[in-house]
Amino acid sequence: MNTLLLTAKLDIVESLRARWFLIYSLVFGGIVALLFAFGLTESRVLGFIGLSRLLVTYIQLTMAILPVFVLITTVRSVAGDREAGVFEYLLSLPVSLSAWFWGKIIGRYVTIFLPVFVAMLGAVLWALVKDVEVPWGMFGYYTALLAVMGWCFLGIGMFISTLARSTDVAQGAAFMVWLTLLLFLDLILLGILIQGRVMPEVAVTIALANPLQVFRTAALAMFDPQLIVLGPSAYVILDLFGATGYRLYALAYPLLLGTLCALGGFLVFRRSDLP
Amino acid sequence: MIRFENVSKLFKRHRVLDGVGLDIALGERIALIGSNGAGKTTLIRCLLGEYTHDGKVTIDGRSPRSERTAVLGKVGFVPQLPPPLKMPVGQLVNFAAAVCHSDPRRIHDIAARLGLRMEDILARPFNRLSGGMKQKLLIAIALGRDTQVLVMDEPAANLDPEARHIFFGLLAERLENTTMIISSHRLDEVASLVNRVVEMDLGKIVLDDRVAEESKLSSMFEVHLTLARADAAIARTLAEWQFAERHDGVEWHGMVAGPDRLRFLGIVSRYVGLLARIEMAEVDPGIVLQ
Numbered sequence: 261m262n263t264l265l266l267t268a269k270l271d272i273v274e275s276l277r278a279r280w281f282l283i284y285s286l287v288f289g290g291i292v293a294l295l296f297a298f299g300l301t302e303s304r305v306l307g308f309i310g311l312s313r314l315l316v317t318y319i320q321l322t323m324a325i326l327p328v329f330v331l332i333t334t335v336r337s338v339a340g341d342r343e344a345g346v347f348e349y350l351l352s353l354p355v356s357l358s359a360w361f362w363g364k365i366i367g368r369y370v371t372i373f374l375p376v377f378v379a380m381l382g383a384v385l386w387a388l389v390k391d392v393e394v395p396w397g398m399f400g401y402y403t404a405l406l407a408v409m410g411w412c413f414l415g416i417g418m419f420i421s422t423l424a425r426s427t428d429v430a431q432g433a434a435f436m437v438w439l440t441l442l443l444f445l446d447l448i449l450l451g452i453l454i455q456g457r458v459m460p461e462v463a464v465t466i467a468l469a470n471p472l473q474v475f476r477t478a479a480l481a482m483f484d485p486q487l488i489v490l491g492p493s494a495y496v497i498l499d500l501f502g503a504t505g506y507r508l509y510a511l512a513y514p515l516l517l518g519t520l521c522a523l524g525g526f527l528v529f530r531r532s533d534l535p
Numbered sequence: 536m537i538r539f540e541n542v543s544k545l546f547k548r549h550r551v552l553d554g555v556g557l558d559i560a561l562g563e564r565i566a567l568i569g570s571n572g573a574g575k576t577t578l579i580r581c582l583l584g585e586y587t588h589d590g591k592v593t594i595d596g597r598s599p600r601s602e603r604t605a606v607l608g609k610v611g612f613v614p615q616l617p618p619p620l621k622m623p624v625g626q627l628v629n630f631a632a633a634v635c636h637s638d639p640r641r642i643h644d645i646a647a648r649l650g651l652r653m654e655d656i657l658a659r660p661f662n663r664l665s666g667g668m669k670q671k672l673l674i675a676i677a678l679g680r681d682t683q684v685l686v687m688d689e690p691a692a693n694l695d696p697e698a699r700h701i702f703f704g705l706l707a708e709r710l711e712n713t714t715m716i717i718s719s720h721r722l723d724e725v726a727s728l729v730n731r732v733v734e735m736d737l738g739k740i741v742l743d744d745r746v747a748e749e750s751k752l753s754s755m756f757e758v759h760l761t762l763a764r765a766d767a768a769i770a771r772t773l774a775e776w777q778f779a780e781r782h783d784g785v786e787w788h789g790m791v792a793g794p795d796r797l798r799f800l801g802i803v804s805r806y807v808g809l810l811a812r813i814e815m816a817e818v819d820p821g822i823v824l825q
Contacts, residue, residue: 263604263634270622270630277621277660345618349673352583352612352686353634354604534585 263355267363268370270350275371280333285375287329291321292379296386311387312395312483315380319402319479322376326406327413327472328438330372334417335430338364343427348535357534361526365418373410377403398482401507405478408514412471415518419525422532441472464496471514478510536561536714537582537684542590544577544738551577552588553738561683564715566725566746569735575718576615578735579686582716583612594684608635611677615688615718617661617669624664624672625657635680642679645705646672649698666693678705685709688718696776696799700755700792703728707752723801727794728752754793754817760803761786761812769806776802793817 275281295314341347351360380403387394417434424430444466467473477497481487485503501509537559544552552574559565567575580586584599584607592599599606620627632639643653649671656664656672664672670693677685685706691699706715706728719725722732726746734742758778762769765784773780776799778789791799796815803810 266630266633270626273622273626274620345614345616346620348580348585349612349614349618349620351585352607352610352614353631354607355634356604531587533580533587535580 263359264363264366267355267360268367271364271367272370275337275368278337280337281371281375284329284333284372287325288322288375288379289382291318291325292383296383311383311392312398314383315395315398315402316479316483318380318383319405320476322406323409323472323475323479326372326376326409327441328435330410330413331417331420331434331438332431333372334368334414335421335424335434336427337368338418338421339424339427339430342425342535345535351534357530358526361418361529365414365522368418369411369414372414373407376406376410380406401482402479404511405475408511408518409471409475412514412518412521415521415525419521419528422525422528441470444470445472445476461496468497468509468513471517474510474513478507481507481510536595537716538591538593539578539581540591540593542578542581542588542592544574544581544586544588551738552581554590555735555738555740557733557740557743559714559716561714562711563731564710564729565717566722566729566732567716567718567735568720568722568725568732570720572737573735574738575735576688577738579688579716579718582686583607583610609681609683611680611682611685613670613673613677613685613687613690615692617666617673620661622661623658624653624661627661627672628653628657628676631676632680637680639679642675645679646675648705649675649694649701651675667695667698670694671698674702674705678709682709683713685713685715686718687715689720689724690717691724696792696795699795703752703792703794710752723797726797752794755819756791756793756796756815757788757818758791758799759786759788759812759814760810762806762809763811764809766806766809769803769809772802772806790818791815 292314295317380399384394384399416437420433420437421430424433467477477487481503487497497506500506537557539555539557542552542555543550551572555574555578567578569575577586581588581592582594582599584592584601584603587600594606594609597606599610622630628639628642631637632642646653651668651671656668661669661672670690674687674690677687691702694702709715715729717725717728722734726732730746732742732744732746733740760773760778762785770780770784773787773789776789776791778787780787803813
């Protein structure tokens with residue numbers, strides 16, 4: 261097995277034993293269990309019934325929780341490992357820096373994506389057992405959306421981890437990034453638009469650059485293809501991309517953003533002090 | 536073999552290494568000593584390619600930073616503080632053996648010689664082991680492969696006297712073809728292991744001297760102690776060194792590894808008021824005291 265895969269495996273084993281992973285898995289497993297418990301599969305909301313309704317609710321909740329979870333746990337564990345001397349020892353072994361960094365990202369990606377996916381897959385399997393219709397198209401797109409969301413915030417988290425030299429700084433920076441993205445989700449954008457200080461296109465561009473907003477809009481687009489709930493912004497988005505185009509953009513842009521951040525993190529990591 | 540050429544390292548505005556120049560040949564055993572903040576750990580991290588720095592560090596003419604896998608494949612490292620790894624011991628051993636192109640069984644064998652029962656701890660998380668067990672395992676990982684350079688930071692600090700003797704024996708087996716750098720706060724902890732002393736202070740080398748080798752790493756000394764009276768504190772200490780008592784705790788005898796003599800005398804000196812007689816003589820290491 262090459263060193264990249266060995267490092268990935270090492271990180272997976274290490275993460276599986278960490279407390280954050282237990283909480284993380286319980287949260288997402290718990291969300292699905294709660295949605296079942298509250299009978300969401302039986303309810304009808306906005307024309308959605310059965311598993312579609314559960315998936316729509318699940319992805320909305322996941323989008324609220326997953327980014328901050330991934331950011332905080334990634335920066336905490338990576339910066340924490342560095343502070344505690346884990347890097348000093350493991351990087352004294354003959355592992356190339358690229359195998360170490362990308363192996364760590366791959367391992368971490370598996371551990372953050374798997375619980376989210378398994379929880380959703382569990383819901384689908386339960387639906388199959390109960391003979392409830394499974395919206396495979398929606399399941400497939402939401403899986404892809406969650407996959408790129410995890411990658412995007414993992415990339416941002418690794419970038420912050422390589423820049424920050426202590427756990428406290430890394431954690432604070434990660435929280436600030438998440439808060440900024442959250443504020444630009446609605447509050448600041450709405451304020452700017454209401455005050456009429458910028459062109460609507462500029463506000464929409466900011467929204468399109470914000471991965472949180474991109475995910476939210478893409479998730480909405482699955483059950484509201486005309487994006488009526490977004491109001492006038494929908495015209496700009498749909499004129500620019502079209503419905504299918506936007507759904508593809510919502511997968512490609514976060515993937516690119518996460519990859520660029522991870523790449524930036526690697527370049528910083530390679531040039532800086534390791535422990 | 537190892538060359539530091541005008542190596543300097545700054546942390547923000549603080550100069551931790553200040554133009555260090557050092558040549559170390561194959562087979563040399565260096566005691567790297569100095570107080571806290573002298574620059575020992577920074578120098579070791581530069582040698583392991585973990586820190587960026589000014590100047591040049593090479594092992595056999597190759598940079599440990601830019602040619603990591605080739606250079607670090609020949610370097611075994613034992614840190615002072617064990618890393619808080621949560622992974623099972625078996626996983627750590629397999630990972631280290633795989634990246635070093637070694638066989639995990641070699642690591643198991645060394646660990647067994649140090650008194651570590653690997654079959655009992657393979658599934659245990661590394662961070663749940665005792666301090667001594669962690670140290671033995673890290674030594675086994677460093678010695679359980681083909682290395683030309685051993686870098687050890689206070690390697691014997693957490694070992695019991697018996698394990699230290701075995702550890703010295705393991706080092707003795709590699710004297711001919713291995714360069715060793717042993718870092719310590721105190722020279723008396725490592726003096727008997729080395730043939731050269733490098734002392735650092737404020738990021739500079741302030742002493743570089745040879746040490747007379749009069750005793751082998753594998754040598755053993757028979758020690759007899761007579762106390763003025765029996766005492767519970769010294770009895771506990773001597774029991775830790777596997778000494779046997781005679782005459783109601785007044786007379787003690789046992790074996791001390793050659794490189795551990797200074798350390799043993801340092802510990803016994805705490806009870807100097809109780810000592811009536813002390814006798815120390817080198818014996819054949821094969822002799823087992825009854």
